[in-house]
Amino acid sequence: MTGREPTQSEIGAMRDLVARAHEASAEAGKSGIAAGLMAGDTLLDAGTNHVHLEDDPTRHAEIVAIGRAAKDRGSPDLSGLTLLSTLQPCEMCLAAARFAGISRIVFAARQENVPEKYFAFPHLRMPDLLNGQDEVEVIGGVLEDEVIDLYRDGQE
Amino acid sequence: MTGREPTQSEIGAMRDLVARAHEASAEAGKSGIAAGLMAGDTLLDAGTNHVHLEDDPTRHAEIVAIGRAAKDRGSPDLSGLTLLSTLQPCEMCLAAARFAGISRIVFAARQENVPEKYFAFPHLRMPDLLNGQDEVEVIGGVLEDEVIDLYRDGQE
Numbered sequence A, B: 001m002t003g004r005e006p007t008q009s010e011i012g013a014m015r016d017l018v019a020r021a022h023e024a025s026a027e028a029g030k031s032g033i034a035a036g037l038m039a040g041d042t043l044l045d046a047g048t049n050h051v052h053l054e055d056d057p058t059r060h061a062e063i064v065a066i067g068r069a070a071k072d073r074g075s076p077d078l079s080g081l082t083l084l085s086t087l088q089p090c091e092m093c094l095a096a097a098r099f100a101g102i103s104r105i106v107f108a109a110r111q112e113n114v115p116e117k118y119f120a121f122p123h124l125r126m127p128d129l130l131n132g133q134d135e136v137e138v139i140g141g142v143l144e145d146e147v148i149d150l151y152r153d154g155q156e
Helices: A008-026 A061-073 A091-099 B008-026 B061-073 B091-099
Strands: A034-039 A042-048 A082-087 A104-109 A137-139 B034-039 B042-048 B082-087 B104-109 B137-139
Touching (some): A008 A034, A008 A042, A008 A104, A034 A061, A042 A061, A061 A082, A091 B091, B008 B034, B008 B082, B008 B104, B034 B061, B042 B061, B061 B091
Parallel strands (some): A104 A137, B082 B104, B104 B137
Antiparallel strands (some): A034 A042, A034 A082, B034 B042
């Protein structure tokens, strides 16, 4: 894991996701979490949290976005793409990203600044999970101030 | 976590899932992994791995089964149900189960007897993930001998 800086394209894509998160938060039954995949400088399919929309606890924004990108690519292998999310990916979504071969992850709100309930195994942090996977680049806190209020109460 | 014994109903349901796993393995593009939810003594929706069927790396058998059960129940909360799988749930699926409130998990093939590639963070084992969640009951190795050959080469 590295603490490298986000690219200008990633900051721009995150700005798009932040807007989607705020829109989703304003709609009934939708949480304010948005995620998307980038190929190079381009934001591909984005998704928002569908847990309550679909009555399905597995439909986190990242799961929705990864599924869409994989279907578009016609392959479950998303190597080379970057995962962006307005909230640090939970253990489910991080594992999904790694199974898909994703090795760059950029997010806004960081685990230490949001309620524990967004995580299934909150005693473990991302470095504990990714221990030994030095090829994975993780950049947290990008535009964090613009979304952190959405996650104050742990609502999904 | 406990090492309690499976119930007779759970063994019967696992026998059903083992049969589904072998059927799925025999069909092109499908892996031989099956999972399902039980309510009391009844096996509810079962699912098989759809990663290659749907070109979606998130569609593990447990994710499919949890999604179906939650839609049927009309709620992402599956508290009180038991998750069964022919293969020890990976980190993605275990996190999904915990988000859904599932606190009893029964499986056949155990992590230590299958290739690492079935797991995203193989340096961590289930007790590492569930550390401190003493309410979760986990029973592995149920009918393991009847499926272990399906998972020898790490095929999904």
